[in-house]
Amino acid sequence: MADPARVRTWAEALIRLHLDESWSFAFDNAKTRAGLCNFTAKRISVSRYISARSDDDDIHQVLLHEVAHAIAGPTSGHGAAWRTAAAELGYVGGRTHDGPVPNELAPWVGTCPNGHTSYRYRRPTRPTSCGVCSRRFDPALRIHWVRR
Ligand SMILES: [Zn+2]
Numbered sequence: 001m002a003d004p005a006r007v008r009t010w011a012e013a014l015i016r017l018h019l020d021e022s023w024s025f026a027f028d029n030a031k032t033r034a035g036l037c038n039f040t041a042k043r044i045s046v047s048r049y050i051s052a053r054s055d056d057d058d059i060h061q062v063l064l065h066e067v068a069h070a071i072a073g074p075t076s077g078h079g080a081a082w083r084t085a086a087a088e089l090g091y092v093g094g095r096t097h098d099g100p101v102p103n104e105l106a107p108w109v110g111t112c113p114n115g116h117t118s119y120r121y122r123r124p125t126r127p128t129s130c131g132v133c134s135r136r137f138d139p140a141l142r143i144h145w146v147r148r
């Protein structure tokens with residue numbers, strides 16, 4: 001588990017190095033995402049709940065992911081500006097979700113025809129196809145969801 005004091009120290013160091021004094025860090029109570037970059041409040045936050053279940057490297061990556069959002073600005077999403085900032089910070093994780101949310105907490109487990117596993121916190125309402133097999137929706141790669 002990541003020590004909250006250490007997470008805060010890293011976050012404040014990253015903010016000092018890459019952002020400015022108008023930005024701050026806080027823990028939040030989210031359960032379905034690890035980190036958040038709030039542009040209105042100018043605050044980077046990390047879930048204390050997920051932090052407690054993740055190791056140091058994972059939470060460090062979450063911080064880099066969110067700081068990259070702060071550098072890239074609110075309109076970038078996970079676009080080119082965000083990817084450049086994230087790469088420069090040393091972020092090596094994915095861009096499809098904000099940080100490594102622990103999958104053991106997700107009630108919905110999906111499997112594609114090729115055996116890739118996906119997780120969801122909410123019941124999938126629309127047909128989904130496997131993002132590992134194809135970046136576009138493909139009915140042949142439809143994920144079969146089961147609630148555990
Ligand atoms: Zn993101």
Ligand SMILES: [Zn+2]
Pocket residue numbers: 112113114115116130131132133141
């Ligand atoms: Zn697949």
